[in-house]
Amino acid sequence: xxxxxxxxxxxPNGLGDANNNIYGLPFTIDEAEVVILPVPWEVTVSYSxxxxxxxxxxxxxxxxxxxxxxxxxxxxxxxxAMDGISDDIASRSESLRRxxxxxxxxxxxxxxxxxxxxxxxxxxLINAECVKMNxxxxxxxxxxxNKNKIVALLGGDxxxxxxxxxxxxxxxxxxxILQIDAHADLRDAYEGFEFSHASIMFNALKIPQxxxxxxxxxxxxxxxxxxxxxxxxGRIHTFFxxxxxxxxxxxxxxxTICNDIIAQLPNEVYLSFDIDGLDPKLCPSTGTPVAGGFxxxxxxxxxxxxxxxxxxxxxxxxxxxxxxxxxxDANVGARLLYRISNMVAKSNGRA
Numbered sequence: 001x002x003x004x005x006x007x008x009x010x011x012p013n014g015l016g017d018a019n020n021n022i023y024g025l026p027f028t029i030d031e032a033e034v035v036i037l038p039v040p041w042e043v044t045v046s047y048s049x050x051x052x053x054x055x056x057x058x059x060x061x062x063x064x065x066x067x068x069x070x071x072x073x074x075x076x077x078x079x080x081a082m083d084g085i086s087d088d089i090a091s092r093s094e095s096l097r098r099x100x101x102x103x104x105x106x107x108x109x110x111x112x113x114x115x116x117x118x119x120x121x122x123x124x125l126i127n128a129e130c131v132k133m134n135x136x137x138x139x140x141x142x143x144x145x146n147k148n149k150i151v152a153l154l155g156g157d158x159x160x161x162x163x164x165x166x167x168x169x170x171x172x173x174x175x176x177i178l179q180i181d182a183h184a185d186l187r188d189a190y191e192g193f194e195f196s197h198a199s200i201m202f203n204a205l206k207i208p209q210x211x212x213x214x215x216x217x218x219x220x221x222x223x224x225x226x227x228x229x230x231x232x233x234g235r236i237h238t239f240f241x242x243x244x245x246x247x248x249x250x251x252x253x254x255x256t257i258c259n260d261i262i263a264q265l266p267n268e269v270y271l272s273f274d275i276d277g278l279d280p281k282l283c284p285s286t287g288t289p290v291a292g293g294f295x296x297x298x299x300x301x302x303x304x305x306x307x308x309x310x311x312x313x314x315x316x317x318x319x320x321x322x323x324x325x326x327x328x329d330a331n332v333g334a335r336l337l338y339r340i341s342n343m344v345a346k347s348n349g350r351a
Contacts, residue, residue: 016063050322137163155319285324
């Protein structure tokens with residue numbers, strides 16, 4: 001059956017069919033315009049775990065999402081499909097996570113890798129395994145890009161999209177990263193782990209093709225990160241959550257702030273979305289929730305305005321969704337993933 005035949009025979013108002021792909025959509029990877037790459041990895045998580053289960057719980061929750069998109073007519077016809085969740089990546093993450101936990105416990109007790117051979121061995125192993133994971137993500141991403149697919153990475157912790165960014169660097173001469181997050185993620189080898197979730201943007205800035213990093217909603221950061229931002233000669237532009245809130249309390253409309261954010265972006269943008277950028281009432285089970293953050297529709301409005309401005313979102317990620325005791329976080333994550341996928345497709349002329 002062709003993609004058009006599937007569209008003709010599909011009822012977007014019906015119950016999600018668990019025999020189909022994510023959201024109950026009938027499309028294969030080959031038929032989809034947007035391909036979701038799940039990465040069940042959380043080796044360096046430094047607070048609460050569970051994000052490695054993010055891809056599976058979002059997938060499960062997706063069948064409860066209504067397919068009507070108020071901004072894009074018949075958005076479901078674009079074609080959205082998720083690749084299989086790698087058992088190997090999940091298994092390696094679980095095993096390495098246990099080693100990382102023992103390492104962090106020793107670190108908190110005052111030991112260091114320089115004085116403890118066991119810690120040094122764990123640190124070297126985890127750094128090497130993270131390189132392998134990054135390379136796997138890069139190769140998978142390039143394989144989809146070479147088939148003219150838009151790639152959406154679903155983590156996992158926020159260390160997972162580095163390989164996707166590296167793949168984009170092979171396909172694009174220059175692009176900016178728009179980071180929606182509670183944390184700056186600009187730490188150098190946090191806790192000794194070079195590819196920590198807290199170092200994703202520090203590592204992204206090593207990619208020459210990343211012309212700029214625009215951060216939105218940042219509200220938890222250290223002095224070294226703040227200094228890096230201030231001394232970046234404009235390569236990092238941060239819209240701190242405190243400043244955003246104060247402007248709003250003084251009467252500035254969110255739409256005006258969105259326009260200020262968009263003015264900092266070039267024509268090609270990669271969106272990196274840590275779910276803890278939202279108000280933690282929407283993602284209470286995420287690894288490191290922080291008071292403050294955005295409402296659901298604030299973020300969607302920002303992305304809609306980016307797309308309406310004519311800028312192109314070349315790929316995106318959503319990370320740090322953890323299951324918790326119910327499906328609430330996954331429910332929010334699944335709805336964000338669907339709406340953002342549709343808008344990114346539109347920005348690429350696929351909708």
